[in-house]
Amino acid sequence: MSYAERGWAVFPLHSPGPQGCSCGRSDCGGKHPRTAHGFHDATTDPQAIEGWWSRWPGAGVGIRTGASSGLVVVDVDPGHDGPASFAALVREHGGLRQPPPRVRTGGNGWHLYFAHPSVTIRNDAGRRLGPGLDVRGDGGYVVAPPSGHPSGHHYRWVGAANQPAPMPGWLLERLTPVPVSPRRRVPLDLSTSRLSRYASAALRAEADAVALAPDRERNDTLNRAAFNLGQLVGADALDHEVTRGTLEAAAEAAGLGQRETLASIASGLRAGMERPRALTVLSQRSDHRLRTRTEAAAVSRQPDPVLRELSR
C-alpha cells in the first residue's frame, strides 16, 4: 500500500454496501474498525496489510493520525459551516504557507493533511478551530481513499496525494495552547498579548536565566536578556510592557536592587528594539517558521485557491 510506504500506519475498516454495513447491522455508518483494537492495530508492515486486505478485499482504509504516522488531519465539515470557519481562520491569520494535500470525503466534506509537528496534538471536535472543524491528531484516525461512504460516494484525493504540508504557525498555536508550567520561576502574564510560541518561549527562558543567574553574573545576564528580548519587541513579537514587567520580576527574584535594574532593563530593551530580529530566519525548526507581519498580510490579500476549492 502506498500509504504504508510513506510511513502512514493503516488498518482495515468496515465498509458500507447495498445491504448495509459489512458488520451486518443495517443501521451502521460503516466507518468503524474491522480489527479488535482499531487504530491501535494500524501498521506499516506490508505483510500484515496484505493479510487484512486478502481477507477483506473491500475493506475501507483507516489511517492512524498523530506522531506515529506523522500526520494531523483537519476535517472540514460542510454540514456545520466548516468551510466558512476555515476561511475565516485563514483570513485572520494570513495564509496556509503551502496547500495541504486534500481528500474529498464521502460525506462531501474535506480532509486537509498536515505534517505532525512533533508535539502532542489532541483530537478535537470544533473547539479549537471553530464550528465544523475537527482535528484528528494523536489517538485518532481518518477514513482514507478509496473507502466508501454510506452516501455511495467514495473518499478521493483532489490533486496529488503529496506529502503533508507543514502546519502554518497560527494553526500550530491554535492546536497547542502554551502550557502553564507549575515550576515556572517568574509569573508571565500571557493573557495581555498574543505571543507566538517562539517569543513566549524566549521570554520564559531569558526570565529564568536572569532569576537563576549566579550573583557575579546577574547584571550581565540581565543586560543580555533585555537586549535579546528588545530585539523581539522591536520585531513586534513581544509586548513591550509585558516584557519589561517580566524582566523586572526576574531581576527582583535574582536579588538585584531596583534602581539599577530599571535603568538596565530600559536601556537593554531600547538597544535591542533598535535592532529588531528578523523573525523569518529565527525559527528553531524550519517548518515552524514564524512569518513577519508584512509577509502574512501579503498572503492574506491573495485569494487562496484552497479556500475557493473548499467552498465548492
Ligand SMILES: [Zn+2]
Ligand atoms: Zn458496521
